[in-house]
Amino acid sequence: MKLSASILSIQHDIDIKEKIFKLLNCQIDYLHLDIMDGNFVVNKTWEYSDILKLLPKDAKNLDVHLMVNDVKNYISQFSLLKPLYITFQLEAVNNPLEIINLIKEQDIRVGIALKPNTPISSLKDYFALIDLILVMSVEPGLGGQSFLDNSAQKIDELYDIRESNNYRYVIEVDGGINDKSIDHCRKADIVVVGSFITNGSYEERIEKLKIK
Numbered sequence: 001m002k003l004s005a006s007i008l009s010i011q012h013d014i015d016i017k018e019k020i021f022k023l024l025n026c027q028i029d030y031l032h033l034d035i036m037d038g039n040f041v042v043n044k045t046w047e048y049s050d051i052l053k054l055l056p057k058d059a060k061n062l063d064v065h066l067m068v069n070d071v072k073n074y075i076s077q078f079s080l081l082k083p084l085y086i087t088f089q090l091e092a093v094n095n096p097l098e099i100i101n102l103i104k105e106q107d108i109r110v111g112i113a114l115k116p117n118t119p120i121s122s123l124k125d126y127f128a129l130i131d132l133i134l135v136m137s138v139e140p141g142l143g144g145q146s147f148l149d150n151s152a153q154k155i156d157e158l159y160d161i162r163e164s165n166n167y168r169y170v171i172e173v174d175g176g177i178n179d180k181s182i183d184h185c186r187k188a189d190i191v192v193v194g195s196f197i198t199n200g201s202y203e204e205r206i207e208k209l210k211i212k
Contacts, residue, residue: 001185003209004030004063004172006194011045017054019198024056026202027210030063030084031055032174032192037068040092041141048077055081063192065113065174067140068092071099079106087111087134087172090122100129111172115140116148120157127167133158135188138175147176152184159187179208 005028010019024031033051038044046054055062062083068074071088078086086103090112093099103110111132112123116139123133135158137151151173158171173185174192185191197205 001188002029002190003206004028004032004174004190004192005197005206006032006034006174006192007198008032008034008045009195009198020054021056022202023197024059026206028206030061030190031059032063032065032194033078033083035064035066035068035074035078036141037070037074039069040089041067043141048074048080051078051081063087063172063190065111065134065192066092067113072102075099075102075106079103079108083108085109085111085132087113087132089113089115089140091115091118096126097129100126113140113174114154116151120154120161127161127165127169130169132170132172132190134172134174134192136175137173137177137181140175145176147178147181147184149184151175155185155187179205182209 005023010016036043036045063085064078064083065087066074071093086108088099100110109131111134112130113134115136135151135154137147138145170189172190173188177191177193178196
């Protein structure tokens with residue numbers, strides 16, 4: 001299981017740039033960027049210009065999650081960062097296939113995220129086309145929420161579908177993950193963790209997650 005560290009919970013910290021640098025030097029696999037427009041979800045985070053100021057120029061292994069309405073515009077901007085993944089919300093688009101192809105044209109791995117109440121069956125036409133499926137284990141928009149227990153069923157279902165059909169997507173989980181709730185995510189490939197790491201000693205909290 002790989003770890004993607006979210007910076008959402010340090011969004012308003014004065015020393016956020018230094019904290020991001022610190023995270024990047026910890027034992028994490030990806031840096032998770034929650035990009036919210038204040039429309040698709042109530043919260044608003046960063047524009048592309050803000051992220052450019054916050055990240056080191058050589059920042060790698062970026063994991064971008066778009067929670068926005070104008071998905072195409074955000075893809076055109078954030079693809080310039082050359083992230084490993086750009087993930088969009090299925091509920092935000094009318095033509096998922098168009099968005100999948102748009103991201104792939106940028107030579108970036110494509111992910112689709114599902115809100116807690118969106119069924120797995122909504123993805124049936126795209127399983128073979130995408131690289132990542134993000135299970136939202138909280139309602140998207142705010143950090144620090146508690147893990148929704150029914151998310152474990154989604155993880156298990158996606159795992160079984162993948163194994164039965166030889167699909168290649170990885171399973172990512174985001175929301176309310178700590179050293180306890182991570183036990184519900186054992187069949188996931190990537191867990192996104194924010195406040196549990198950033199509310200304590202980064203290295204110690206990451207070590208707690210990795211030894212579970």
